[in-house]
Amino acid sequence: MYFQPRRVTLGKIISTWIGLEGIAIAETGGTRTGPYMFSPASTPAHWIYHLALFVVALCLGIFLIVFSLIAYSAIKYRKRPTDDAREPPQIYGSNQVELAWTVIPILIVVVLFLAAARVIHAIQDARFPPNAIEVTAIGHQFWWEFRYPGYGFTTANELHVPVSEPGHSIPTHITLLSADTDHSFWVPQLAGKTDLIPNRQNETWIEPHEVGHYVGQCAQYCGTQHAKMLLNVMVDSPGDFQKWVQQQKSPAVVSDRVAAGRKEFEENACANCHTITGTTANGKFGPDLTHLMSRTTIAAGAVQNNEKNLLLWVTEPGAIKPGCLMPAMQLDQQNVKDVVAYLMSLQ
Amino acid sequence: MADALPWVISRERESSRPFVEVLHDWIVTVDHKRLGLMYFTYGILFLVIGGVEASIMRAQLAVANNHLISPQTFNRMFTMHGTTMIFFAAMPIVFGFANYFVPLMIGARDMAFPRLNAWGFWMSALGGIVLYFSFIGGFGLYGAGEAPDVGWFAYAPLTSSAFSVGHSTDYWIVGLLISGFGSIATALNVMTTILCMRCPGMKLSRMPLLVWMNSVMAALVLVAIGPLTAAQLMLLVDRYLGGHFFDTQAGGSAVIWMHFFWIFGHPEVYILVLPAFAIVSEVIPVFSRKPIFGYSIMVAATVSIGFISLSVWAHHLFTIGMTSYVNTFFVASTAVIAVPTGIKIFNWVATMWGGKIIFKVAMMFCIAFLCQFLIAGLTGIMLAMAPFDWQLGNSYFVVAHFHYVILGAIVFAVFAGTYYWYPKVTGRMLNETLGRWHFWLFLIGFHLTFDFMHIPGLLGMPRRIYTYEASRGWEFWNLIVSSGVVFQILGVLMWVINVVRSYFKGDIAGGDPWDAWTLEWSTGSPPPEYNYAEIPVVRSRRPLWDLKHPEDPDWKYE
Numbered sequence: 001m002y003f004q005p006r007r008v009t010l011g012k013i014i015s016t017w018i019g020l021e022g023i024a025i026a027e028t029g030g031t032r033t034g035p036y037m038f039s040p041a042s043t044p045a046h047w048i049y050h051l052a053l054f055v056v057a058l059c060l061g062i063f064l065i066v067f068s069l070i071a072y073s074a075i076k077y078r079k080r081p082t083d084d085a086r087e088p089p090q091i092y093g094s095n096q097v098e099l100a101w102t103v104i105p106i107l108i109v110v111v112l113f114l115a116a117a118r119v120i121h122a123i124q125d126a127r128f129p130p131n132a133i134e135v136t137a138i139g140h141q142f143w144w145e146f147r148y149p150g151y152g153f154t155t156a157n158e159l160h161v162p163v164s165e166p167g168h169s170i171p172t173h174i175t176l177l178s179a180d181t182d183h184s185f186w187v188p189q190l191a192g193k194t195d196l197i198p199n200r201q202n203e204t205w206i207e208p209h210e211v212g213h214y215v216g217q218c219a220q221y222c223g224t225q226h227a228k229m230l231l232n233v234m235v236d237s238p239g240d241f242q243k244w245v246q247q248q249k250s251p252a253v254v255s256d257r258v259a260a261g262r263k264e265f266e267e268n269a270c271a272n273c274h275t276i277t278g279t280t281a282n283g284k285f286g287p288d289l290t291h292l293m294s295r296t297t298i299a300a301g302a303v304q305n306n307e308k309n310l311l312l313w314v315t316e317p318g319a320i321k322p323g324c325l326m327p328a329m330q331l332d333q334q335n336v337k338d339v340v341a342y343l344m345s346l347q
Numbered sequence: 348m349a350d351a352l353p354w355v356i357s358r359e360r361e362s363s364r365p366f367v368e369v370l371h372d373w374i375v376t377v378d379h380k381r382l383g384l385m386y387f388t389y390g391i392l393f394l395v396i397g398g399v400e401a402s403i404m405r406a407q408l409a410v411a412n413n414h415l416i417s418p419q420t421f422n423r424m425f426t427m428h429g430t431t432m433i434f435f436a437a438m439p440i441v442f443g444f445a446n447y448f449v450p451l452m453i454g455a456r457d458m459a460f461p462r463l464n465a466w467g468f469w470m471s472a473l474g475g476i477v478l479y480f481s482f483i484g485g486f487g488l489y490g491a492g493e494a495p496d497v498g499w500f501a502y503a504p505l506t507s508s509a510f511s512v513g514h515s516t517d518y519w520i521v522g523l524l525i526s527g528f529g530s531i532a533t534a535l536n537v538m539t540t541i542l543c544m545r546c547p548g549m550k551l552s553r554m555p556l557l558v559w560m561n562s563v564m565a566a567l568v569l570v571a572i573g574p575l576t577a578a579q580l581m582l583l584v585d586r587y588l589g590g591h592f593f594d595t596q597a598g599g600s601a602v603i604w605m606h607f608f609w610i611f612g613h614p615e616v617y618i619l620v621l622p623a624f625a626i627v628s629e630v631i632p633v634f635s636r637k638p639i640f641g642y643s644i645m646v647a648a649t650v651s652i653g654f655i656s657l658s659v660w661a662h663h664l665f666t667i668g669m670t671s672y673v674n675t676f677f678v679a680s681t682a683v684i685a686v687p688t689g690i691k692i693f694n695w696v697a698t699m700w701g702g703k704i705i706f707k708v709a710m711m712f713c714i715a716f717l718c719q720f721l722i723a724g725l726t727g728i729m730l731a732m733a734p735f736d737w738q739l740g741n742s743y744f745v746v747a748h749f750h751y752v753i754l755g756a757i758v759f760a761v762f763a764g765t766y767y768w769y770p771k772v773t774g775r776m777l778n779e780t781l782g783r784w785h786f787w788l789f790l791i792g793f794h795l796t797f798d799f800m801h802i803p804g805l806l807g808m809p810r811r812i813y814t815y816e817a818s819r820g821w822e823f824w825n826l827i828v829s830s831g832v833v834f835q836i837l838g839v840l841m842w843v844i845n846v847v848r849s850y851f852k853g854d855i856a857g858g859d860p861w862d863a864w865t866l867e868w869s870t871g872s873p874p875p876e877y878n879y880a881e882i883p884v885v886r887s888r889r890p891l892w893d894l895k896h897p898e899d900p901d902w903k904y905e
Contacts, residue, residue: 034820035807037738048734055732059725069696070717077635079703087896088703092904093641093694101693102644102686109682116678116732123734124671176668181505182601184666184741188807192737195667198504198595200602202668215819219741219809220666221498223505224418227812323418 035188035216041235042190043164043171043207044123051119055112062108123192126171126205133161133172139183139196139218141325142225143287143300153248154275156287158232158295162241164207170238171207181223187216187233195220208235217301224323230301244294251278252290253347261342264335269327276346286326292346299324310340377461378876382468383447384772389472390439396479397431398839400424402832405796409829411817421813422496423515427478429499430519433615434526435475437753440761441622442471442530445537445561447772451867451874452555454546454883459539467532474526481518495519498811500612501582503593503604508586517586524579527572534568537561546866548885552646553905555865555888556639559646560625563653564618570657571614578607602667609660617656620752621649623760624691627713630767631695633863634710635702638889638901641694648687648694655684665733666740674733681731688724692717707861708782712763715790719755723748726801744804750797762789762842769846770860774872775853777845785841792834799827864889 033039040049077088137159138145147154161172176185178196185204186193194204208214218229236244262279265271271281277290292298295305299321303309312319314336317326331339373381404424407415416424450458458464482493495515497505506516541562545554582604584590591597593604632639639645662681665674695717704710726748730736739745762785769777803821815821859868869891870879887893887901 034818036820037805037807045738048738051732052729052735052738055729055735059728063721063725066692066696066721067718070699070714070721073696073699074704074714077699077702077704079636079705083703087636088701090638090899090901091640091697091701092638093644093697097697098641098644098690098694102690105686105689109685112728112732113679113682116682116734117675119734120671120674120678124674181510182502184809186741186807186809188738192734193666193740194737197601197667199598199600200668216807217809217812221422221502221505221811223510224422224496226422227418227814 033189033212033214035186035214037188039189041208041210041212041214043209044191044205045189047119047122048192051115054115058108058112128171128173128205129169131170132205133170134175135159135161135172136175136177137185137196139176139178139180139185139222139229140285141180141223142218142229142321144229144231145179145287148245148248151245151249153245153277153290154288155248155291156295157230157297157300158234160234160236160241160244161206161208162238163211163235164209165238168238169207171205173205174203176202176204182220183218183222183229184220185216185231186219187214187231189214190216190233193219206233208233211235211237211240215301225321228300228302228321228324230297232297232301247294248291252276253345254278255345258338258342258345261338261340261345264331264339265342268329268331268339270329270339273326289343289346292343294347307340307344310343311336314339314343375465377457377465379446379450379458379461379464380772380874380876380878382464383443383445385443385468386439386446386471387443389468389475390436390443393431393435393439393475395839397428397436398836400428400431402836404428405829405832407813408815408825410826411815411819411822413814416813418813419496422498422811423494425811426495426498426501426519430478430495430523431475432753433499433619434523435471435478437619437757438526438530439471441564441619441757442467442533444622444626444761444764445564446533448768448867449537449540449558449561450544451870451878452558452865453541453544453549454866454879454885455540455544456878456882458536459544460536463532464536467529467536470529470532471526472529474522474524474529476522477525478518478522481515481522484514484518500608501604502608503582503599503601504595506582506586506604507594507596509594509596517583520579520583520586524576527576527579530568531572534565534572537565538569541565546882546885552643553885553888556628556642556645556649557625557865560621560628560649563649564621564625567614567618567621567653567656571611571618573611574607575611578604578611581607602664605664605667606660609663610657612663613660614656616749616752617652619757621652623716623757624649626760626764626767627695627716629865630709630713630763631698633767633861634705634707634713635699636705637698637702638864638892639694640697640700641690642888644690645694648690651687652684655680655687659684662731662733662736665736678731678733682728685724685728685731692721692724707766708777708779708786709763709766711783711786712759712766715786716756716759716763719751719759719793723751723755726751739804741809742804743808743810744801746810747797747800747804750800754793755797759793762786765842765846767861768867769849770856771867771872771874773850773853774856775849776856776860777849777853781841781845781848785838785845787838788834788841789838792831792836792838795831795834796828797831799824799831803828859891862895864892866890869894 040046134150136147136149144157145154146159162170164170176194176196178198180198183196184193185196190206190208191204194202196202212235214233216231218226266280271283273283273286275282275288297303298305298309298313302320316328317324404421407413407421481495493515497511497516504510541558581592585592585594591599593599593601595601628639659677659681661677730739730745730748766777766782802824806820808815808821856872858872866883887905889901893900893902
């Protein structure tokens with residue numbers, strides 16, 4: 001299944017030119033680029049990219065021809081001041097000409113249809129090797145839950161997958177579910193979007209070829225904070241991915257240094273919505289926090305994961321994501337500090 | 348030659364009568380012309396309201412991380428903008444044209460059912476009022492919001508009582524339900540009028556294309572509004588009677604709503620665009636001084652668009668996880684619609700070809716329509732390719748695409764129609780200089796906004812987000828997109844000034860200012876209440892051409 005990408009120079013040019021890709025790289029200082037479909041980095045995205053180039057080129061050709069016809073006839077046949085008052089020859093139609101511009105579009109449509117059908121079949125009816133990584137993505141208002149049934153742990157908002165290398169293909173097969181309203185999983189560099197619909201099971205797959213950080217976001221309106229339901233996909237080298245898996249499988253770090261915060265967390269409603277494995281906190285409504293500090297962002301990518309943002313988030317979630325479902329627990333300042341200290345111990 | 352025609356130039360001066368009496372006349376009227384004007388005015392009113400909502404959104408999105416309005420307000424704005432523009436601006440406007448010109452063009456004195464016509468208008472009007480009453484009445488519960496915020500296609504289960512508390516969604520449902528009844532009444536009326544009220548000699552094969560296209564529009568309304576009404580009723584049952592049609596928490600299906608909505612929603616696009624085609628098909632021939640090229644194939648293309656448009660709805664649903672076979676079918680059916688649509692574009696160009704094109708403002712809008720509709724069609728082909736749609740769907744690319752259809756094609760055609768028929772309706776010409784200002788300002792604004800709106804979509808910007816991070820590279824493009832709004836507002840302002848000013852100061856039009864060929868130009872401007880003192884008899888598709896050119900009439904060739 002591994003697809004050796006051709007060098008996508010044209011795509012790079014397009015996205016560098018229109019996407020200000022340079023800015024995106026400069027700001028994050030990493031390999032991260034914007035969510036640009038014209039810089040594909042995964043098999044299905046590559047296939048779509050090549051179909052897109054073909055369709056765009058064809059449409060551009062049609063546009064140039066028809067637009068020239070319109071412009072030519074508008075200019076050539078404009079009424080000139082020197083014209084006499086007589087009406088032009090009254091032409092009612094021509095069967096030959098009309099037949100021509102019926103048949104030619106039909107032929108173009110057939111070509112387009114075949115090109116699209118091939119890619120639809122290749123992507124939707126793909127078979128997966130036994131070593132494919134299985135992930136279940138569950139959409140929530142307004143965050144992502146990622147379960148790894150093969151490894152037995154759950155994480156949130158940042159999806160880690162291994163890179164797929166020549167000769168050692170590891171696609172990731174993602175089962176898409178929703179806990180509440182409709183969402184859509186869209187990381188343009190990795191694959192087209194697929195919706196997460198409650199009471200329905202969808203699927204998609206990716207097979208990234210380059211290690212890196214890929215961004216996307218929910219693409220189906222899901223409520224107030226749809227805009228800040230961001231997606232981050234970390235494509236790791238196989239070694240890094242295994243390390244990450246081992247770390248995620250381990251139970252939460254327990255430290256007496258933050259016992260006050262832990263007590264606060266477990267005695268307040270925090271524990272009703274969040275899970276921290278190995279503790280009494282086993283709520284399922286909010287993100288799993290067992291290894292919170294292994295994630296770079298909080299609030300589904302809304303802000304960086306650091307002490308300042310955690311303090312603000314626990315004190316007043318609405319200040320970061322107005323309309324999000326996490327309540328402000330009205331803890332006093334010391335308690336918030338304790339809770340955040342506890343959260344920051346969850347490596 | 349024009350002197351030989353039986354003009355009835357009359358211009359009633361309403362201003363000499365008491366205001367209340369005039370108002371009463373308008374409210375109780377069953378005259379198709381007055382109802383047509385009321386539809387049109389009502390639509391323009393909502394066009395302005397919807398435009399204000401759009402401007403608020405564009406102000407919010409002009410820069411990254413903007414805090415101008417809250418996410419809740421933004422979500423209400425796009426819901427109300429979409430709902431308003433489709434149901435309470437575009438539909439009333441195209442119904443207005445159908446109401447006014449279908450009877451005139453087929454030589455009838457009124458619609459088949461004048462009182463049903465009035466009922467239809469007032470139902471549509473009530474629907475809009477109910478929807479907007481949500482701003483006041485939607486506060487069912489504290490914090491439940493005012494206007495609905497579920498998006499104009501209102502996907503389940505966001506509309507269920509679990510996710511949409513309060514009554515804003517109910518106002519949305521009931522408003523659309525009521526206006527839907529009005530639309531069905533009007534469609535029935537247009538259809539019956541066309542079938543039963545044609546003047547002697549007006550065979551189906553001699554009807555002006557405007558009438559043909561509006562008959563297909565009416566047929567589509569009859570087929571398409573039903574599923575929407577059914578879905579709205581089911582949603583009401585879900586919300587109030589404990590039903591579970593779309594309640595996914597109790598085994599209902601979100602996908603069923605999507606199918607119901609788009610079985611309505613896609614034909615709706617053609618309900619709106621066919622009347623735009625209709626206007627263009629009348630204006631281009633007159634200003635090119637040639638009959639429409641390939642009348643029969645134009646009719647055939649229109650009817651086939653009507654049928655095909657009923658089989659393409661699921662291209663809105665390529666991302667919901669249908670099987671590869673279903674997706675492939677809808678790629679085929681959607682791509683096929685390009686064929687009859689392409690035929691139309693070619694025939695309009697062929698009509699201009701070899702003519703003597705007079706660049707009045709109406710014609711300028713039509714030529715812009717041709718270019719813009721061409722682009723809209725081509726981006727439509729891109730979106731029809733399901734895998735490409737997996738990337739483009741629900742992004743700003745699709746927003747740009749359908750605004751290209753609705754503004755670039757439909758609104759431009761409507762403007763062309765107003766410049767063309769304003770003299771007929773009021774008896775006075777619109778000012779051409781102001782018209783050119785209107786045209787160029789609106790054209791520049793349109794292209795600034797909607798050409799550049801494709802780009803953030805290609806860069807992965809989804810629709811319906813109230814803000815975005817600067818790091819994604821979308822800010823520059825969004826700023827350009829928002830700047831176009833200013834030009835569009837100025838353009839529309841020119842039009843409004845022109846329409847108001849010309850009503851009092853415009854040049855007297857006379858019955859037939861464009862030397863045109865269809866029946867409405869053979870009566871007075873404005874037409875008397877009974878339209879025709881004598882029911883006309885026609886022998887060809889261009890009855891006035893026959894009158895003006897007795898030496899070379901059309902009926903010899905048809």
